[in-house]
Amino acid sequence: MARTSYLARRDGCYLMQVRFAVQVAPLVGKPLYRASLGTSDYRLARLRLSECLGWFHRMNVSIDYGSLFQKNVAELRTYLQDAWPISEERLFARRNHEELLKNLNRRAQAASCEAGMIEPDFPALLKAFVQQNVEAEAYLRKAERVREYERGRADMHAAIQFGAVPPSFQTLPIAAELSATPPSGRERTTIELAVPSPRF
Structure with missing residues (x-):
């Protein structure tokens, strides 16, 4: 369980x-690791903190750059x-760890x-x-867009079932369909030919 003192x-x-740790601070150039958890929700913050504390504590027992890179390669x-x-x-x-590794x-x-001299595999693994x-x-961004779309469809379906959406708004009027779908080249020609030429 994540310690709330780290929040x-x-x-x-x-x-x-x-x-x-005292021996790690000079290597990373600061005594304190501080990073946004990107949320105002306490439960979600604790979950993200728990994920980050794993890699942080494992690297925080290093004594020099050699052991620091060895632990991060693992x-x-x-x-x-x-x-x-x-x-x-x-x-x-993973994103927070990536940012720290780049700075390190x-x-x-x-x-x-x-x-790369300490751990030859480090550059390729980081890449x-x-x-x-x-x-x-x-x-994840694409999955969220799909979820939002499905939520919108479900909300609209529920609104229609409830009667909150008038019938005239449940189907697209013919005029709107014509304006929303531009005719192909052949259809445009037919339409133009159907219009009588002006008489002078």
Whole structure:
């Protein structure tokens, strides 16, 4: 269960707020990890926090860049085995982990410590991880659009059954159908020929 002490709230939105270990803070460049949980719902915030705390605590026992990248390579291998489709909470944790890894990689490079030299598989694993996240996010957005469409259809059906929608609004008038569907080239020609030429 996620510890509520790791939850903070700002402007109505929950945040994850966890202190880095003394030996990890200099490696990441800050003493505190803080990230928005993207919700004002307490239950959802706890679910997302639980997902994020797993990878955070595992990497928070590192002692140097070497062990830090080793632990994150193991974490990436685990994430890359996730079953499809990925839940929103799982994807949220993956996105936060991705952002931290990118920042960590940039900081290590600035300290002349190449992740690829420590863990040769890290660059390829990170690239595959990012691609999975992109595709999972696109899938979830599409699924949400489908759900919204189905909810709209169900609401309209219920309104019609209830009698809230007048009969004249339940079907598209003929004039509206004609204006909504432009005639093909052949039909346009027929219509134009049917109009008599003006007489002078």
